[in-house]
Amino acid sequence: SRVFVQSHVREHSELAWILNCLGRMGELGRMTQYKSKGRGRDDVSVGLFTYPLLMAADILLYNVREVPVGDDQKQHIELTRDIAERFNKRFGPVFTVPEPKIQKVGARILSLRNPAEKMSKSDPDRNGKILLSDTDDEIRKKIMTSVTDSGSEVIYDPEQKP
Numbered sequence: 001s002r003v004f005v006q007s008h009v010r011e012h013s014e015l016a017w018i019l020n021c022l023g024r025m026g027e028l029g030r031m032t033q034y035k036s037k038g039r040g041r042d043d044v045s046v047g048l049f050t051y052p053l054l055m056a057a058d059i060l061l062y063n064v065r066e067v068p069v070g071d072d073q074k075q076h077i078e079l080t081r082d083i084a085e086r087f088n089k090r091f092g093p094v095f096t097v098p099e100p101k102i103q104k105v106g107a108r109i110l111s112l113r114n115p116a117e118k119m120s121k122s123d124p125d126r127n128g129k130i131l132l133s134d135t136d137d138e139i140r141k142k143i144m145t146s147v148t149d150s151g152s153e154v155i156y157d158p159e160q161k162p
Contacts, residue, residue, distance in 0.1 A: 006058070015057040016050075022086055023053045032075055056080040059098055066101040070108050072118060074100050112146035 006012055028034065031052050038044030059067055059080050067077055077100040084095040109119045113128035123129050127142050134142070 009061075011061055012054070012057055015061050016054045019053040019057050019060075019083055019087075020050055022083055022090075023050065027079060027082065028052060031079065032072075052076055052079050053083070056083050060084055060095045063096040064098055065096055067098050068101045068103070070118075071102050072108060074102065112142055115147055 028049055029039070033051070034044075034049055038048050055076050056079060059077075060083070067080075069077060077098060081097050081099075084097045087095055088097070111117045111119050111123060111125075111128040112130070113123075113125050117123075117128075119129050121129060121131070127145065130139055130142060
């Protein structure tokens, strides 16, 4: 694996601009993130609306076959596939059409404060999420104070005890 500062790679934003020219308003308006955070609001940014195209650029730039994602991100991979196929049909075979790779275990990491919700970087409660910038002590404290099951038995019941 390589770690790099994405904003230092200009090809990300350049490809995102190209994909913005291929993206369609209807498909972006159907994206779950936009529908939950912005649809019907006058103050929503264009960035929120077109963010899925930046995500598609992040994937397509590296011609990967599989993209490891949580189950809630499958829609983004489907959009990326549609964009790649549209581009390839119009300009020839340029991009690999990626498949989502969703793990059976850990496909959705739940909030440390509200186990009925997924962990999210946009959660206003800092204690509901673990950030890459958190120190070991902060992580330990968040885990030790997380909401857990109060029952004494160990069972798996995603419907009654998420």
